[in-house]
Amino acid sequence: MCGFFITNNQKIGLNQECVIEKFLRFRGPDGSSGLITHNTWKAYHSRLSIIDLNAGTNQPMIDVFGGLLVFNGEILNFEELGFKYFNKKYISDTSLLSDLLMNGNIDVDELDGFFSFVYIDNNGVLTHAVRDKFGVKPLYYYEDDDGLSFCSEPNVLNKLYKTQPNSEAIDEYYAIRAPIFSGSYFEGVKSIEPGSCFVNGIYFDCRDYIEKGYEAYNKMDLKSALNKGIVSRLVSDAPVGLLLSRGIDSNLLKSLGSFDKYYTIGFDGDEDLVYLKSKNIINLTSIECSREEYLNAFKYLLELRGEPMSVPNEVLLYIISKKASSDGIKVLLSGEGADEFFGGYDRIFKWAHQAKEFNLEIFLDKYCYLPPSKNSKLYCKFETLFSLNKFDSVFETVRWFFIRYHMPILFRRLDFSLMAAGVEGREPIANMHTFIKAMKLSPDDLMGEILGKIPLRKVTSDYLGHEFSYEQKIGFPVDLTKIFDNENNLSSYQIWFKENLKVLL
Secondary structure (H helix, E strand, O other): OEEEEEEOOOOOOHHHHHHHHHHHHHHOEOEEOOOEEEOOEEEEEEEOOOOOOOHHHOOOEEOOOOOEEEEEEEEOOHHHHHHHHHOOOOOOHHHHHHHHHHHOOOOHHHOOEEEEEEEEOOOOOEEEEEEOOOOOOOOEEEEEOOEEEEEOOHHHHHHHHOOOEOHHHHHHHHHHOOOOOOOOOEOOEEEOOOOEEOOOEEOOOHHHHOOOOOOOOOHHHHHHHHHHHHHHHOOOOOOEEEEOOOOHHHHHHHHHOOOOEEEEEEOOOOHHHHHHHHOOOOOEEEEEOOHHHHHHHHHHHHHHHOOOOOOOHHHHHHHHHHHHHHOOOOEEEOOOOHHHHHOOOHHHHHHHHHOOOOOHHHHHHHHOOOOOOOOOHHHHHHHHHHHHOOOOOHHHHHHHHHHHHHHHHHHHHHHHHHHOOOOEEEOOOOOHHHHHHHHOOOHHHHOOOOOOOHHHHHHHHHHHOHHHHOOOOOOOOOOHHHOOOOOOOOOHHHHHHHHHHOOOO
């Protein structure tokens, strides 16, 4: 898990290295390369050591032919691919990736993990700028007449090229708290789409797996897929912990996996904290966050990120991850992907399951914090999006949207909050092992009369009982009226928008 910047823009030089270091070093506290020049490109890499902790696999990595690689994330099946292509044992996924690219025999679809990487060949030609299938790892770019730049953080590109805030992205923030159409909050800064390469185009599209034939629910098959996801996400040479809440997703991971430490956070009296403390879980660290601690963390994260955060829980994730990092934990697992794969957002998926035809107004009313007005630019973007992506069932239309567009929002939250604390976030449910099984389950198998995620609830019942597994989840949002000064009696939503948008306006 790392951060990188790479460019062929001749106006970027050592004078800008301090900006890159200031706003990108946090992603890799274990080492910084500085800005190096190679074959007309300049590259910077900061490293958080997870696999092969030795400095010999630090980046940028230059291969024997003169190719240059910068890489963020993990390829968890690197040992298997090493034997397949080179008949030898690798101890580093970075070295394996470098050799695959150098030899020209890489099949990105084979890579099991979460990653973004850029590769420049020995002639100085950009051959790959790739993001993983579900968009777990970020990859942004900026292009002008002087060259092309890629970076793990959009704020670095914003600072280097002195961009302006994107007004359409701000409209998206009010509606969905993320610039899913604009790519970033900065003019000219774009995002590589999940499952695609800047050079070679799309290599993975979740649409190809939707409505391709359902199979009967098989608990053992699903459990096997979940176990594969967990085992693969435990591949690490550094200590691994689990983020724990009262929800079934993290508790299912706890039941299936083996973890040395568990972490949870909330405010005094939060039901999640009260519940978990009552279970006397060995090696559980719980933090009761104070107002002052939250405010200090919020201000730090907002300045570091340079753009609005999505939800108040991002601040709590950062605080609990700092505690995990102080305990020596470098990897934290969480349950992202379960709701998107298995129809877990009960309010919207229940409607989608019952609806005969897709209605954009109803969808936006249920999905958006502040739905865009009809015929607004944002409304028309949604209208175009769904007109180009039609499925036979309303449920699968909604499931596709959540996997393709909503899930990367969650990954961005987790990635930034944890990386700011020097910790890598991993999602053992959000991977191809579980995705393929989930796509084979019909809407009727996924949805009950009231609740979704029925297949996951059935598995969880074997460990934690029916009552816990079918308990209706109640959200406990952060009450921002008790944290920020609120002379104008704003709601929590209004306070969140106001405080976050200060960074842009």
